[in-house]
Amino acid sequence: MNVQQESRPGGVRVLRLNRPERLNALNYELVSDLYDAFDEVAADDECKVVVLTGAGRAFCAGLDLADWGRVPEPGEHRHMPAGRTGQAFIANLTQHIRATPQVVIAAVNGPAVGGGLALTLACDLRIAGESASMCSAFIKTGLTGTDVGVTYLLPRLIGAARAFDLILTGRTIGAVEAERMGLVSRVVADEALLVETLSMAETVAGYTTFGLRNTKEVMWLNLDVGSMPAAIALENRNQELGARSPEVRAYMASYSERHRRRSSTPKEG
Numbered sequence: 001m002n003v004q005q006e007s008r009p010g011g012v013r014v015l016r017l018n019r020p021e022r023l024n025a026l027n028y029e030l031v032s033d034l035y036d037a038f039d040e041v042a043a044d045d046e047c048k049v050v051v052l053t054g055a056g057r058a059f060c061a062g063l064d065l066a067d068w069g070r071v072p073e074p075g076e077h078r079h080m081p082a083g084r085t086g087q088a089f090i091a092n093l094t095q096h097i098r099a100t101p102q103v104v105i106a107a108v109n110g111p112a113v114g115g116g117l118a119l120t121l122a123c124d125l126r127i128a129g130e131s132a133s134m135c136s137a138f139i140k141t142g143l144t145g146t147d148v149g150v151t152y153l154l155p156r157l158i159g160a161a162r163a164f165d166l167i168l169t170g171r172t173i174g175a176v177e178a179e180r181m182g183l184v185s186r187v188v189a190d191e192a193l194l195v196e197t198l199s200m201a202e203t204v205a206g207y208t209t210f211g212l213r214n215t216k217e218v219m220w221l222n223l224d225v226g227s228m229p230a231a232i233a234l235e236n237r238n239q240e241l242g243a244r245s246p247e248v249r250a251y252m253a254s255y256s257e258r259h260r261r262r263s264s265t266p267k268e269g
Helices: 028-042 086-099 115-122 137-141 150-158 160-169 175-181 190-205 209-224 228-242 246-264
Strands: 003-008 012-017 049-054 103-108 111-113 125-129 133-135 172-174 186-188
Touching: 003 028, 003 190, 012 028, 012 190, 028 086, 049 190, 086 115, 103 115, 103 190, 111 115, 115 133, 115 150, 125 175, 125 190, 137 160, 150 160, 172 175, 175 186, 186 190, 209 228, 209 246
Parallel strands: 012 049, 049 103, 103 125, 111 133, 125 186
Antiparallel strands: 003 012, 133 172
16 A cells, blocks of 8 residues: 555554655555545544654655656546546645644655655644755756645745745755744654654644644634634634534533642642
8 A cells, every 4th residue: 555544542543655665756646545545534533633654764755757657537536527637636635635624743754855845734733853854846847846735835834935945946954944944843853753743643632623623724724814803703713613512511621620630639848
């Protein structure tokens, strides 16, 4: 399988790109399997958080120029309707990840290049190993630097000036510079990357399903919203709907009880 899946306790699932002999470079078969894996995740009501990473020494080296594979015929894959091109089939994968209701965390191990970088940008959180590197390589092909959603996603994460820098120069940055830019939120030792990412995933998965799904939705929507009143209206909707949710009410009651017990515990000295 081009994508390995591993279910973890507490509503966490690991998806691992599995073409290590090609540095997990994207071809149509891998893209098809990623669509299928995220469809399966989205249909799993028990899953709260997904960790996306790569097998071997790379996250994803971008498009496999030596082996693109075969473009699915219209209707051959559920995400390949009539009229869709191979270009759109690959590019829409980032929208598919963004639309997945679970929180998605990228554990960036090694290079994330071109389409591989775009996959990390489509995730909600990014942690990098210290040997990770990132490159928006599209401009190097002789085509444009605009592909797989990078011109939409990257400026929203790091700002337009830095995004122009990376997209137009095609230069590679290391994990430390990626953290400084805000492209990743943490850099950890390579050998600790999966452990640290799973720890974050388990922490996030400890919150309510309602809270996580609606926070993800509104966070991304409010990056594009036209005004602060509109943003606050969406936040208010979340809080008011949450107050009516049985899951949220049970969680809040448990939280209040734990807080009450801690407050009533006598302190030594």
